[in-house]
Amino acid sequence: MRCWVEGAAGSAYDVDNLPYGVFTVTSSGDDERPRVGVRIGDRVLDVAPVAAAEMLDVHDVFARDSLNPLMAEGPATWASVRTWLTGLLTDEHERDLVEPHLLPLDEVTLRLPFEVADYVDFYCSLQHATNVGRIFRPDGEALLPNWRHLPVGYHGRAGTVVVSGTPIRRPTGQGRPSGVSAGSTSGRPAFGPSRRLDIEAELGFVVGTPTALGESVPTGAFADHVFGVTPLNDWSARDIQAWEYVPLGPFLGKSFATSVSAWVTPLAALEAARVPLPGQDPEPLDYLRVDEPAGYDIAFEVLLNGEVVSRPPYAAMYWSPAQMLAHMTVNGASLRTGDLFASGTVSGDEREQRGSFLELSWGGTEPFGDGRTFLEDGDEVTLRATAPGALGGRLALGEVTGRVEPAG
Structure with missing residues (x-):
């Protein structure tokens, strides 16, 4: 199982990882068609020409500009392709065929890896939900009565899902009238750029195998439908969210990016x-x-302008991804290839494990780090995530970075 690609063996991108992406070669101009790549070490394998040379039955899916055709093939193909790729990268006899198609990571431009069909964001951390309840409803119950009975979620906007590195423009919208309490209906709403722009460290799950309308997915069929995972930042405008979320939940405070x-x-x-x-x-x-084990030991890091400010543990999540998927489809809602559903903010028991600035600053009342509360223009946020790998080391799940730009 030792990888022959220089620098890959023992790295966070060894053969027990092999994440998929979509890329173009940076130096080739705009005419080049995007295609599927697999990361190994600090290189990207251009899979399409290798698959065509070996006459792989599904070779054409690697020449496409998104992962959707590959994901739609289903779990049997996912497994066989993974076995094939592992063989290519560990068998020295395959080196002459494969090596010419290994591209340095810094010579490719990465794109949004899949076409997002639908997007649902859940709220599955007990610690996060409790913290937010105490901040938003200080005089009421932190958890609403339904929270321990079902994975709470909301439907987001697929069209505003963007790839890491895309600048994030500060959103504009309504906020609670100045000096008016949360329960009051008096006063004229404020309007302007969000002053409480926030992040949420989350894990996203990408659906490959679709279902028919009226069909539900049991928890035991989770792996038959979910192709893979991606770290996710649910940017949030807390002032807009606080004004609009009663009675129907998040809307413009979440939908901008x-x-x-x-x-x-x-x-x-x-x-x-x-x-x-x-x-x-x-x-x-x-x-x-x-059936246990249903959770995942994934360690997150939240970096603000290059400094780690939080380390949220995904292992602390109350609701599992299999339960999210089962609840999302129990009413017969169909799945489509490219559907994305996210865990909600990952937070732990300790302050330094909180996955949002809302929690880290306790609603803006307890500055953290160098005196920060919410995001300022020019701030750059990066999320990192790692997990134990089959070869004994840790896998990197890919970074998510965004820089805040002023409101338009």
Whole structure:
């Protein structure tokens, strides 16, 4: 299983990772068609010509400008392609065929790796939901009565999902009238650029295999439908959100941008990262019951202008991704190839494990780091995530970076 690609063996992008992306060669101009690549070490394998040379049955999916055709092939093809790629990169006899198609990472331009069909964002961290409830509803219950019975979520905007590196323009919208309490209906709303722009460190799940309308997906079929994962930043305008979210939940405070990594890590790469859930009380309804281990040991880092300000642990999440998918489809809602659903903010028990600035600054009242609360123009936020790999090291799930630009 030792990879022959220089520098790849033992790295965070060894053969037990093999994330997929879509790229063009930077020096070739705008005429080049994007195609599928696989990262190995600090190189990108241009898969299409190798697959064509070996007459792979599905070779044409690697010459496409998104991962959707590959994802639509289903789990049997995902597994066989992964086995084939592993063989190419560990068998010295394949080196002459493969090596000419290995491109340095700094010579390619990465694109949004899949066409987003639909986007749903969940709210699955007990710690995050409790913190937000205490901040937004200081005189009420932190958790609403339904929270421990179902994975709460909202439907986002697929068209505003962008790839890492895309600048994020500060959104404009309505906010609560100045000096007016949360429960009051008096006063004229404020309008202007958000002054409480925030991030949320999340894990996104990318659907490959679709379903028919009226069909639900049981928790045990999670891996039959989910192709892979990507770190995700759910940018949030907290002042807009606080004014609009009652009674129907997030809307403009969330819909202006969601950033994902340029790499999608196959679900199969995370087998060594599976861990039991921290415990669910009360016991979920039958359709939400899962076989353990249903959680994932994924460690996040949140960097603000290059400095780590938080380390959220995904292993602390209350609801599992299999439960998210089961709940999302239990009413018969269909899945489409390219659907994206996200975990909601990942937060832990300690302050330094909170996955949003809303929590880190406790609603702007407790500055963190060098006196920060919410995002300023010019700030750059990067999310990193790693997980245990099958070869004993840690896999990198790809970074997500965005820089805040002034409102238009």
